[in-house]
Amino acid sequence: MSIQPRPPIYPDPCAAFYAGAEPVPTVTTTQMVEVDRAMVEDYGISLLQMMENAGRALAGQARRQLGGSVVGQRITVLCGAGNNGGGGLVAARRLQDWGAQVDVTLVHHPDEYHGVPQHQLQILQALHRPVHSAGLPSPGAALTIDALIGYGLNSAPQGRAADLIHWANDQAAPILALDTPSGIEVGSGQVFQPAIHAAATLILALPKQGFLHPEVQPLLGTLLVADIGVPPELYLRLGLEVSSIFARQDTVALSCQQDLGPSGEASPTA
Numbered sequence: 133m134s135i136q137p138r139p140p141i142y143p144d145p146c147a148a149f150y151a152g153a154e155p156v157p158t159v160t161t162t163q164m165v166e167v168d169r170a171m172v173e174d175y176g177i178s179l180l181q182m183m184e185n186a187g188r189a190l191a192g193q194a195r196r197q198l199g200g201s202v203v204g205q206r207i208t209v210l211c212g213a214g215n216n217g218g219g220g221l222v223a224a225r226r227l228q229d230w231g232a233q234v235d236v237t238l239v240h241h242p243d244e245y246h247g248v249p250q251h252q253l254q255i256l257q258a259l260h261r262p263v264h265s266a267g268l269p270s271p272g273a274a275l276t277i278d279a280l281i282g283y284g285l286n287s288a289p290q291g292r293a294a295d296l297i298h299w300a301n302d303q304a305a306p307i308l309a310l311d312t313p314s315g316i317e318v319g320s321g322q323v324f325q326p327a328i329h330a331a332a333t334l335i336l337a338l339p340k341q342g343f344l345h346p347e348v349q350p351l352l353g354t355l356l357v358a359d360i361g362v363p364p365e366l367y368l369r370l371g372l373e374v375s376s377i378f379a380r381q382d383t384v385a386l387s388c389q390q391d392l393g394p395s396g397e398a399s400p401t402a
């Protein structure tokens with residue numbers, strides 16, 4: 133069964149994103165890859181640190197969406213083998229720590245996880261928490277988390293990742309996507325088939341340029357951006373002016389400015 137796209141949250145396409153009254157720049161995939169590189173190589177902020185922040189923020193957003201407590205709530209977490217999936221594995225662990233019943237569903241066999249995602253998986257295994265790498269999750273969860281593919285998407289989703297995207301879209305449970313709904317090429321805004329139809333998307337660090345594309349926006353749901361600890365010095369080096377959007381909270385909602393108007397300075401709308 134295929135589903136129709138949910139109605140867009142924003143009635144008109146976005147021209148720019150805001151957090152409160154603060155403009156939030158978008159980044160290209162090239163810039164985001166450079167952010168990742170500089171974090172590790174120039175500042176010694178490891179991927180493990182960033183991923184822990186990402187997964188903790190994702191778990192916190194899931195908890196908010198489920199009303200403030202996850203005790204006894206069923207959550208399905210779909211995890212690819214890349215760093216997006218690694219963030220999902222962190223979120224799964226934290227949600228289990230907080231009392232949720234989490235079904236961790238992997239795209240690949242555990243032997244095919246490497247690097248930091250493998251490290252996150254091995255923590256779950258050391259804790260004897262079950263993970264599933266075959267079949268489809270049981271239906272009936274209160275929330276599905278999509279940590280299948282992030283900005284590493286290279287073509288239309290294939291194989292088991294595609295099967296899990298179809299499965300998630302067919303469930304009644306809302307989908308919380310990590311960084312991007314899987315199936316979107318975040319740089320260009322190309323929507324592949326299949327692609328996740330998210331109720332909410334928790335963006336890491338900064339929104340990606342493709343999120344301004346009108347075809348992408350109906351798939352994003354409510355947009356939030358999470359602090360993963362990128363220092364302002366790094367953004368400045370890339371020519372990005374990022375104001376203190378996380379001064380009060382680690383995760384903030386993004387609103388949309390629908391057009392720039394004749395002066396180029398319209399107020400943001402919710």
Ligand SMILES: NC(=O)C1=CN([C@@H]2O[C@H](COP(=O)(O)OP(=O)(O)OC[C@H]3O[C@@H](n4cnc5c(N)ncnc54)[C@H](O)[C@@H]3O)[C@@H](O)[C@H]2O)[C@@H](O)CC1
Pocket residue numbers: 164167168171179182183186212213214215216217218219280281282283284285286287288289290291293294310311312336337360
């Ligand atoms: N500094 C950052 O920005 C951080 C990024 N993180 C996450 O890491 C993501 C990027 O990680 P990666 O570069 O590892 O890439 P991804 O995890 O986005 O994607 C790579 C994985 O997706 C699979 N894949 C790619 N195209 C596919 C297709 N067409 N069909 C099926 N499978 C496909 C690959 O086989 C691989 O397993 C970001 O989107 C973000 O979510 C976080 O983990 C923490 C830090």
Ligand SMILES: [K+]
Pocket residue numbers: 216278279280281282309310311312313314
């Ligand atoms: K995703």
